[in-house]
Amino acid sequence: MSSDCFRIRKILEENWNVIQGNQDIIKVVGSKPNFVFRKNNTLKMILERASTHNTVSTISSKKGKPSPPSISGPNQQVWLNSYVTLSCLSAGFYPKEISITWWQNEMEFQNETITVSSYNGNKTYEVQSNITVQAKIDSSFTCRINHTALQQPMNSTFQITNIVNDPSSPSISGPRERVLLNTSMALTCTSEGFYPKDINVTWWQNGAEIKESKQDVTLYGINQTYKVQSNITVPGKIDSTVTCRINHRALQQPKEAIFNMNDLLKGIPSHPSISGPTAQVVLNTNVTLRCASQGFYPREINVTWLQHGRELQGSTSDIHLYGKEKTYRVLSNITVPAKIDSPVTCRINHTALDQPVNSTFEMNSIVEGKLSFLI
Known part of the structure; x- marks a missing residue:
């Protein structure tokens, strides 16, 4: 096969898309590509001779379809x-x-x-x-x-x-206001940004797993990741910790959030009681009175003494733990002269109270020689 034949074949191969649309060439070479072999002849001469003599030897063109990608x-x-x-x-x-x-x-x-x-x-x-x-x-x-x-x-x-995509570190939220000791407290654990959707959330209180939680997973953000909110109700106890633990296929180990209940608990202080001398005293003699209240939480409490509507100075207070529930008790002392018609009032105020509460001690009872009593 001459070099011209190779060139002709290459021209036909590379330009077949053009040749397919040329009816004059198709009449000569047919509807499929045929390659012409003639020594020392140009493509034009070969095609012209082929159109008149029909003595051209041909060979079928080669074409291979690509496999599906x-x-x-x-x-x-x-x-x-x-x-x-x-x-x-x-x-x-x-x-x-x-x-x-x-x-x-x-x-x-x-x-x-x-x-x-x-x-x-x-x-x-x-x-x-x-x-x-x-x-x-x-x-x-x-x-x-x-x-x-x-x-x-x-x-x-x-x-x-x-x-x-890994979930964010969980966060736990609780009530906006303090709740009473031993009453139910609703907590919510939240984490977002994870993919795929499947996630495991467990709750623990003081090392023991809590089973009765409710979980909701929703789409989150423009990246089409997910957000989980898990809710649980637990009894409010002092020094009790609650843990929310999440696990996901994107994590090598679980993530946790720990919630301390102390910040959302309250215990109401008992009504204050005042004690004084148990025997009669001489008029204008200094006497010491004691005001007591217990069962409150948190520890901070305010105790004031009043006489004739004016606050008395010089009182001392002692606050200490009280009872198994880890609430507190306050003892406040004040020394005042024993005068007739001069009652003394102890007033306490605490975050668990809607308003302050008072208790009053009547001096007349001890000046007249009677036993003290509370009002």
Whole structure:
């Protein structure tokens, strides 16, 4: 076969798309590409002679269809918004020229790399195209190839299904106002930003798991991650801690939040009681009175003494733990002269009270020699 024949064959191969639309050439070479071999003849002369003598020897053209494209991606879990490489592969096509493009949500990607090489030694070709993309939830990627052997392009679509994102550290919230000791307290544990949806939330109180929680998982944010809220009701006890523990496939170990109930508990102080001398005293003699109240929480309490509407100075107070429930008791002392018609009032105020409460001691009882009593 002469060098001219090789050139003719190459021209026909590379320009077949043009030749297909030229009816004059088709009349000569037929509806399929035929290659003409004549020594020392130009393509024009060969085609002209073929049209009159019909003595041209031919050989069928070679054409191979590319295989449907296949896409491969990472086979391990990938973090949301991280960058990963996808590869698209097709083989068995001929001639070598092929078009391959990438698309995401109907938008074409740029900056892909394409490598075309021989395939299996049978003089066909294979192509591999790589592209680096950002891992997004529910985002699909399409590889599209086009070739002269195809009547229309072929597509393959790939979705990254092993995306993960770790949940935020959980936070626990409770009532806006303090609740009474030993009454029910509603707590909420919240965490967001995780993917996929499945998550495990458990509650613990003083090391023991609490079973009766309610959980709600909803979509969160523009990244289509998720948010969880878990609710539980527990009895309010002093120095009792509640733990919310979350576990998710994106975590190497669970995350926890610890809630101390003390900040949201209150104990109401008992009505104050005043004690004084148990025997009569001489008029204007100094006497010591004691005001007591207990069962309150938290520890801070205010005790004031009043006489004739004016606050008395010089009192001393002692606050200490009281009882098994770890509430507090206050003892306040004051020394005043014993006068007729001069009652003394003890007033206490505490965060658990809607308003202060009073108790009054009548001096007349001890000046007249009677036993003291409380009002």
